[in-house]
Amino acid sequence: MFRARCLYGEPCFCYFVRVKVVTKSAKETKEAAKAWLNPKFAGSGSGKATVVALIGNLGAGKTTFTQAVAEALGVKENITSPTFVLEKIYKLKGQKWQNLIHIDCYRLDKPEELLHLGWQEISSEPENLILVEWADKFPELFTHAEKIYFNHGEGDHREINFT
Numbered sequence: 001m002f003r004a005r006c007l008y009g010e011p012c013f014c015y016f017v018r019v020k021v022v023t024k025s026a027k028e029t030k031e032a033a034k035a036w037l038n039p040k041f042a043g044s045g046s047g048k049a050t051v052v053a054l055i056g057n058l059g060a061g062k063t064t065f066t067q068a069v070a071e072a073l074g075v076k077e078n079i080t081s082p083t084f085v086l087e088k089i090y091k092l093k094g095q096k097w098q099n100l101i102h103i104d105c106y107r108l109d110k111p112e113e114l115l116h117l118g119w120q121e122i123s124s125e126p127e128n129l130i131l132v133e134w135a136d137k138f139p140e141l142f143t144h145a146e147k148i149y150f151n152h153g154e155g156d157h158r159e160i161n162f163t
């Protein structure tokens with residue numbers, strides 16, 4: 001669906017326009033995350049996991065974005081970056097997906113390491129929503145993933161590009 005207001009930079013997340021959002025606080029990034037998630041509840045799904053690559057430097061807001069997605073899906077635990085454990089799985093109740101899986105590739109050196117975490121299986125299960133920080137380290141594994149780009153601006157400004 002195309003809506004003219006996309007052209008003015010408001011988040012509408014239709015398929016035809018790349019949406020850029022500039023947030024001025026972590027709270028605004030969380031609001032952008034929830035606005036991004038909302039239309040996904042309606043889709044029928046692709047028969048595979050919903051895989052989202054979060055791309056951007058340290059401190060750009062990838063984990064903050066994930067925290068808001070988790071919160072919107074009813075996760076009560078405090079979401080932190082899984083930098084040290086690499087992967088965290090949150091069971092969801094009464095949602096479109098049964099699991100929210102949060103992965104951080106920052107400390108991985110080779111795509112095989114992600115494959116050893118069971119990547120082929122988890123990415124093929126439609127009940128999984130998978131958010132992957134630093135997915136751009138292994139682009140060959142994310143050719144079909146939705147990509148969201150985070151850029152650090154001045155101070156608390158962050159530019160988020162939804163593709």
Ligand code: ADP
Nearest residue numbers: 023024025026029058059060061062063064156
């Ligand atoms: P990443 O996972 O990309 O390394 P984090 O989300 O862990 O980044 O960290 C972002 C940090 O920047 C947090 O401390 C957050 O509170 C702060 N912050 C300040 N402004 C923003 C903003 N506009 N969007 C997201 N985070 C922001």
Ligand code: MG
Nearest residue numbers: 062063081133
């Ligand atoms: Mg992070």
